[in-house]
Amino acid sequence: xxxxxxxxxxxxxxxxxxxxxxxxxxxxxxxxxxxxxxxxxxxxxxxxxxxxxxxxxxxxxxxxxxxxxxxxxxxxxxxxxxxxxxxxxxxxxxxxxxxxxxxxxxxx
Amino acid sequence: xxxxxxxxxxxxxxxxxxxxxxxxxxxxxxxxxxxxxxxxxxxxxxxxxxxxxxxxxxxxxxxxxxxxxxxxxxxxxxxxxxxxxxxxxxxxxxxxxxxxxxxxxxxxxxxxxxxxxxxxxxxxxxxxxxxxxxx
Numbered sequence: 001x002x003x004x005x006x007x008x009x010x011x012x013x014x015x016x017x018x019x020x021x022x023x024x025x026x027x028x029x030x031x032x033x034x035x036x037x038x039x040x041x042x043x044x045x046x047x048x049x050x051x052x053x054x055x056x057x058x059x060x061x062x063x064x065x066x067x068x069x070x071x072x073x074x075x076x077x078x079x080x081x082x083x084x085x086x087x088x089x090x091x092x093x094x095x096x097x098x099x100x101x102x103x104x105x106x107x108x
Numbered sequence: 109x110x111x112x113x114x115x116x117x118x119x120x121x122x123x124x125x126x127x128x129x130x131x132x133x134x135x136x137x138x139x140x141x142x143x144x145x146x147x148x149x150x151x152x153x154x155x156x157x158x159x160x161x162x163x164x165x166x167x168x169x170x171x172x173x174x175x176x177x178x179x180x181x182x183x184x185x186x187x188x189x190x191x192x193x194x195x196x197x198x199x200x201x202x203x204x205x206x207x208x209x210x211x212x213x214x215x216x217x218x219x220x221x222x223x224x225x226x227x228x229x230x231x232x233x234x235x236x237x238x239x240x241x242x243x
Contacts, residue, residue, distance in 0.1 A: 007234040011227060018230070045219045047226055052212045055229040062231060083229070091225045093213040 015041045015051055022054045056094055059083065060103050076104060 019039050028035040039048050075082040081094040216222045227233050
């Protein structure tokens with residue numbers, strides 16, 4: 001069953017796993033059953049904001065850990081962090097100051 | 109499942125603790141209990157005293173709110189002005205702050221671009237390629 005999953009479904013599952021591994025998993029326990037809360041990854045044409053937050057942190061951690069040159073796609077100021085495509089088109093603009101400070105501190 | 113069981117137990121405990129003082133108050137001098145009423149009552153909170161004042165003056169003596177303090181084994185028990193708060197035993201667990209609107213802004217216009225962004229950030233572009241092949 002799992003082999004028949006499309007790449008998009010696999011990405012969906014991987015993002016849910018990433019979300020759970022980052023401490024957002026919660027289980028609702030009833031008397032005879034347990035309900036695991038799973039996020040909806042894509043909401044309409046956009047990403048679930050909580051997933052996006054986890055993804056940005058994951059991307060920044062990955063670029064800081066690996067010397068892959070991906071850091072060249074990141075523009076950072078104390079107020080704003082922009083993640084761009086390899087062609088230079090902005091994908092995500094981050095204004096979470098805590099995350100920006102962590103990224104700047106990790107680079108130094 | 110354990111949460112439910114705990115809740116049921118706590119309900120049972122509450123009902124027992126609510127019943128016991130009434131039965132004791134009716135038989136406060138009953139020697140079968142082995143202690144006097146004042147020993148059972150113990151320390152009284154200021155709030156409890158304020159609640160009794162005016163409405164039941166005779167119960168103030170029994171409750172230990174008057175100048176005659178309640179005693180436990182003969183020792184004087186001071187009036188507690190602030191009831192202990194068992195729920196404030198330590199700092200609240202740290203939780204992730206929710207994402208505020210605008211702190212993470214996605215610059216995509218359609219679902220294809222959104223999938224590309226998710227795949228790009230995650231580091232697995234296979235889903236994006238498949239999506240492009242379908243279009």
